[in-house]
Amino acid sequence: MTATATNATMKEIGRCLMLKQPVKVTESVDRQNIKITVKKRPPNSGGNNTVQGSYNTIFQPLIEELRAKGDKFARTIVYTNLRWCGYAHDLALRPCLSGDFSFPDITNMVAQYHASCTDKMKTAVLQDMTSPSSSLRLLFATEAYGMGADAVDVTRIIHAGPPRTLETYVQEIGRAGRDGMPAEAILYYNASDIASNVAGMTCQIRDFCLTNTCRRENLIQNFGQHLHSKFTYSHECCDNCEKSCQCATCLPKIFIPHECTSGPVLSGRQPSVVTETDILSCQSVTGGKYYYQKVSEVHYLLMQYFRAENMCKPHVPFPSLVTGLTETLAGRISKQCVQYLTENKLISDFPFLDKKYVDNIISIISQVQSTPQNDQ
Template identity: 40%
Template sequence: MASLETLLLRMNSEMSSQYTYLKDKQEQCIKLCQSRDVLAVLPTGYGKTVIIQALPYIEEDSKCCLVINGLNAIIEEQEKRFGDRCINITDEVLKLLEKDDNPDLMHSTKAKDTISRLKNVDLSIRFILSHPENILHPKIKQMLMTEDWSNHITHVVIDEAHLVLSWGKQEFRPAYMKVGLIKTFLKKDTKILALTATANLAAQKQIKSVLQMVDTAVITESPNRPNVFLEVLKRPPSTGGVNCTEDAMFKTVDPYLHKLKVEGINFPKTIMYVPLKWCGVLHHRATTFQEEAGEEEMKPYVSQYHAPQSKDMKALITHRMHETHDSLRLVFATEAYGTGIDVPDIKQIIHVGPPNTMETYVQEIGRCGRNGQQATAVLYYNNTDIAANKEALKSEMREYVKNEDRCRREFLLGYFGFNAPTNRDKHKCCDICKKSCSCDLCLNTSCSSGSEEIPMKYSKKKQEVAKHMLMQYFHAENNLINEYVFPHLHTGLSDSFAASLASKPAYRNYVKLSEDFPMLKGSYLLNISNILSQVHTMKI
């Protein structure tokens, strides 16, 4: 194997990347992949793609690896990342190989080019991307079994390997259970790398068995995200005469919509996971929430993401979530929004009803706080959500929800075979630990810096003055941005936000203001703090 430095230099040169170092577990994976099958269980956001990217460069004469994934979003992202060093075995490719008469397909330049590169054994190819069904197609197998391809392919990567279990056992993706057969038409010494973010010991054993992995090295990293506060809250019942199903949902979601309406672009970037049937309903409710003439529209702030949406719509939402200064703040989503999506500044993950498995839950809450800032994961449930007739709901997920005395972080990490750190801040850990926290900060939550108490609310007169002063300042800042029709969507300085701040004296404290609204420019935060401090000293 080439030295790590040489490997990175060669990879960077060919892939136009700029990696100068690797994390410990990334380096371990790459080194072990030279001689053994490897199962790597690494948290979301750890950087599994760079491991895949490095594999062809382990040997001095760069090789190729097969990358198997069942998710179009990830395959398309990898295709963009790897550029002309990769080919994608799409359905179009298979239809052309079968001499499909569809005239549109017969003029698919990209599919024709892929077939040409396969048939001619293009040794500049470093990655062959494919769904499990497509790589097992007889015509693809026939080409890859040739001596030239067999010598060129050194690794088979099963990306998101947990899907082997969750989808392979379902009728619509049976090919996942046959992925282990890939090694039968490649060289005997071809190595397998299985990558996933979530797999406990039992799941690891099953994955190795299905993939027919041999002499497997297992590399794991704790899925703990210390900057994510974990909380479970009861929501109104869906049955029993007091509420209907709609009431239970709206009473849970409406407080967030109200906060979004007030804060606008200052609302923390949030994914709210709900069942598919609710995505459209809640999106409509959000865009028309307490709508009155002359009020700011909510549409720029909300969207929905689920499997039935078009490919273009999904791409648009993904792009908007990636943009730091985009107005999109709240996405109602199903499980379809998750795997392969990396947005660093998501501040909240909200589940209305638990997902079926701990694996899914950890994957989804792992979407927030990737920039290292404090974030929150809240799970709402009622008895209907965890009823015994919910057969798909795993017992450990039900136990996590019902748990009222054990640290939630300990519970989650314990399921995956890890221990929670002993030196964690209880008030930043979970709702259960927070109750027993006795640190100085928690003992003095009623005090400001110093001994002066901050009043819960200004008098009505002071609120009016504060609102007027803030609105004057906000309008001045917004007028400086004349290239936008709605400048408040870009500054975050709206009239409703001014009214909200005017009722909260605590925000004269710059630290608290910056903690609650980290997305605001520092100069805005300082001026808001100064205005509220000025109002605080007024004798009115």
Template identity: 35%
Template sequence: MDDGILHISIKDVTRGEYKLIYAHPEAFLSSKEGRKILQSSFFREHLCSICIDEAHMIHEWGEEFRKDFSRIQEILGIFPNVPVSLFTATASPSTRDKLVKDLALRDPLQITKNPDRPNIKYIRHERLPSVRQDDDLDEILGDIADGLLEDKEKFPVTIIYSDLETIRYGYRFLEARIGEDCPENRSYAQFHTHYTERMKNWIISDLGKQEPVTRVVLATVALGIGLHAPSVRRVIHFKSPTNIEKYIQETGRAGRDGKPATAILYWNKTDVRSNRPGLQSAMKKFFTSKDICLRAQLLSHLDFTPELQISKCNCCSVCEQYCECSECAK
């Protein structure tokens, strides 16, 4: 054991000393040792199942970011008779069809469940033009700083997704307004690829607690897959995703405990420009539509409809305009 990492022998893995092996694609496809494991006679004879979690990432990451994700079919080809299971919460019908084709799956059984999260309220705000985005940021972060200063223990745990430049600006803003000593004791944090592994691991561990010290995290999408943070009450997007699947994934990190939560999206015309790389038409519609329920739009993209009847004021910022419940009628 070294710095919390357990070092094991590749030979032990190859000989079948471990019954369950978790790995990322690179561990097998871009590693000489990983290839040895796949080619070993023991694995060829005894491997009984291949499970791929977050299967939508095969396409999201495989094309440009982490190319070994697009090579997973090579692993399946080595074990053509081993059952394969794919798991994802946000694959549209077209994505599912593409996965079946690209992974050469033979007549797969598809089991689907409505991904609706009725405890999350979706709110959309049009923000100022990008040349004035600091004014918007100052207002949003100013309210957050005031809330943390007033009572940080009761401040709703919040993840703010944006780009690296905005994250660094926001962190300096909160640092100037709130202060606090060492990073581990601060009520706010930043999380991105360039941050130290020690601090990233600390933040992930802290967010997994019922009452984390960290109440606000400014993050890129590096804070995502594998995160178990049931106490997150709000997810704010200041830099919007380019497709519906990513948005559902990222907003879905709020309210994992089933309690009421909020997903807030800030957008402007720069976000919907025609030359924005990877912008999905469904996402552009989600930004700009006037009178269409936000929840219904998200679910429609995945070929579902809202599962439960909830009050309009708890559904989204579009529906709440038409709510006539007793609370809204007051």
């Protein structure tokens, strides 16, 4: 029995145990509430680049975000090797330990976890990561933080450098989103990380970093599995799928060709403004106009309003679950905003919305629709 095993690993286990036609009981490794993102970090050398500088591009923004947000910082685990685990922890606490009080004190919000830690330190971190009331928000860890680690409110996993195998990667991103809420896994790499001379680096990880197709499909196919369902919004799947997403959130990336007659598609033509009717039918689009002008404005204002309403419930862990005012809802409403100028239609499609929310949403849409379009 194992938590994660690729096809190649299962074959090797069978060979070692001399199993003939064994029965395999498997379950999908796909965690659809975790968005998968891969980003390139600067090279380790060449020009003004250094190894330390390259890692700082990952660590420094996180530390600055933590200082700015404090206990509102999304609980995050950063996986890296031992050297950079200790370095990142020191980088975060350096101002506090040196007596520089111009920075907020984040001493209790940052920790490290690796094999060299004492048993007492490890136990303290494990307890803090499983406690909703703990002040710990940012954990720098090696792969030693694995078995026995069950933190229910981790919403972001960051890999500062890829792990050697897909099994390790799947296990580590699985620390996020255990409460079922949306989470994100971000992997940073450069050419040195996935070079052929890196000991233990598998071709599966290298292909996963370099693929320009769906990363989720690439990942689970290595485990002999397939996607059970497609995402309603492609940008929720992975960074590659996000590039072709056509939802209201991603409209600024999408243009409509002159000959479009069935719906918005990708185009390299210059954008410009489209009428409300064109937003729905995409018919008679002329002059190369922005498809997203009014829709994206509605979406932006709805998101601002939703955040304000959700912030009015500071004692509720996930206020959007109570209010129903989510990013997905903002996308659905804004994409078809000209249909929601009346109360009946909005209530019919979204009966869970409170009456006051309905009135304010209609007010926002009406305000945008009454604003004259600007020629570009």
